[in-house]
Amino acid sequence: MKPSEKRILEVKKLTMDFGGLRAINSLDLDICDKEIAALIGPNGAGKTTFFNCITGIYKPTSGDVIIHKNGNTERINGVKPNLITKKGFARTFQNIRLFGNMTVLENVMIGRHCRSKSSVAGAIFRHKSNRQEEKDIVNFSYDILKKIGLEASVNELANNLPYGDQRRLEIARALATEPFLLLLDEPAAGMNPNETASLTDLIIRIRDEEGISILLIEHDMKLVMKLSERIFVVDYGKKIAQGTPEEIKSNPNVIKAYLGEETNA
Ligand SMILES: Nc1ncnc2c1ncn2[C@@H]1O[C@H](COP(=O)(O)OP(=O)(O)OP(=O)(O)O)[C@@H](O)[C@H]1O
Ligand SMILES: [Mg+2]
Incomplete structure (x- = not known):
């Protein structure tokens, strides 16, 4: 050093x-x-x-x-x-650990929830009080996917992505934790x-x-x-x-x- x-x-x-x-x-x-x-x-x-x-x-x-x-x-x-x-600290895993039946965007949003006040359950059931925060999380997650070059696949299920894109999505999810x-x-x-x-x-x-x-x-x-x-x-x-x-x-x-x-x- x-x-x-x-x-x-x-x-x-x-x-x-x-x-x-x-x-x-x-x-x-x-x-x-x-x-x-x-x-x-x-x-x-x-x-x-x-x-x-x-x-x-x-x-x-x-x-x-x-x-x-x-x-x-x-x-x-x-x-x-x-x-x-x-x-x-954020990490990816040797064996890909994505939520395969969730969309690309949702996978990144889950990463983001560690920095937000609302719970993951709150996000999924969309409590009224959480809506603005949810919007912010969606926008933030979408911006990361743009940077990673996966914005065209936001609504795809993670399982349906080509292998290389799944690895990139893991990186996107890690980045969502800032x-x-x-x-x-x-x-x-x-x-x-x-x-x-x-x-x-x-x-x-x-x-x-x-x-x-x-x-x-x-x-x-x-x-x-x-x-x-x-x-x-x-x-x-x-x-x-x-x-x-x-x-x-x-x-x-x-x-x-x-x-x-x-x-x-
Ligand atoms: N939870 C565990 N319980 C017992 N032994 C373990 C455990 N995790 C790892 N090991 C052992 O520790 C050693 C190091 O394993 P590790 O997975 O860290 O290697 P690695 O350098 O990542 O190898 P690779 O390049 O194959 O991924 C191995 O002998 C492995 O069997
Ligand atoms: Mg290893």
């Missing part, structure tokens, strides 16, 4: 045990303001577990998860996922090359236009090398390297643990 850069997330010595299995082993990682960073490593290395630990799905066995925001510092270990969302940090778990998985190219542009735009920091887990090395300012590499739950794409490409430990597998594939 350059001294001039502001850290927004600081994870120190994070450890997560599942019974006898140490899925994350004393991992240090930090994210700077408006940075695009990647977390890579072989299957089962602990990447998704890391996301689950910092978003409150799992309470880490030990270590610190610290956020720095508006001059305040807060340790958020064990804080529940809905509160972590309110604090400004995060300062966006965590993407394998956003390009299953995408064709055209979809991956447009995802790459989208991620850059989210950072440049919205000022949101991004940490992505990804197996597509071309995408990782193109997008990331810094890369963290894990293997068996341990960080084995961190650095710029150039540094990572030439790191012998990384080649042995991970990139070697890919290039030989």
Whole structure:
């Protein structure tokens, strides 16, 4: 990290045990303001577990998860996922988790409800008192879908979208929570090359236009090398390297643990 850069997330010595299995082993990682960073490593290395630990799905066995925001510092270990969302973390999941029988717009509106006073039930049954807030949520959600390029599909059922669009919709729903940090778990998985190219542009735009920091887990090395300012590499739950794409490409430990597998594939 350059001294001039502001850290927004600081994870120190994070450890997560599942019974006898140490899925994350004393991992240090930090994210700077408006940075695009990647977390890579072989299957089962602990990447998704890391996301689950910092978003409150799992309470880490030990270590610190610290956020720095508006001059305040807060340790958020064990804080529940809905509160972590309110604090400004948003994520997508390795296995798409959309409401398939709801429309594209409704999926984004659900994301938005974490920042509104009315409940999701209130929105669905449309209580009178909630109507203005509902209108605002619809407009806000529609604007996000425009930015993401899904405005033509607002009334489609999420299940009927092409796969690449479903992944983009997950990002739209995450953005509806107005995060300062966006965590993407394998956003390009299953995408064709055209979809991956447009995802790459989208991620850059989210950072440049919205000022949101991004940490992505990804197996597509071309995408990782193109997008990331810094890369963290894990293997068996341990960080084995961190650095710029150039540094990572030439790191012998990384080649042995991970990139070697890919290039030989
Ligand atoms: N809830 C759980 N209970 C027990 N073991 C778990 C649990 N979640 C993850 N693990 C184990 O922790 C290790 C890390 O899993 P994780 O899903 O974090 O890997 P990953 O790096 O995301 O892999 P992939 O690239 O395949 O998605 C694996 O050995 C996995 O089986
Ligand atoms: Mg995973």
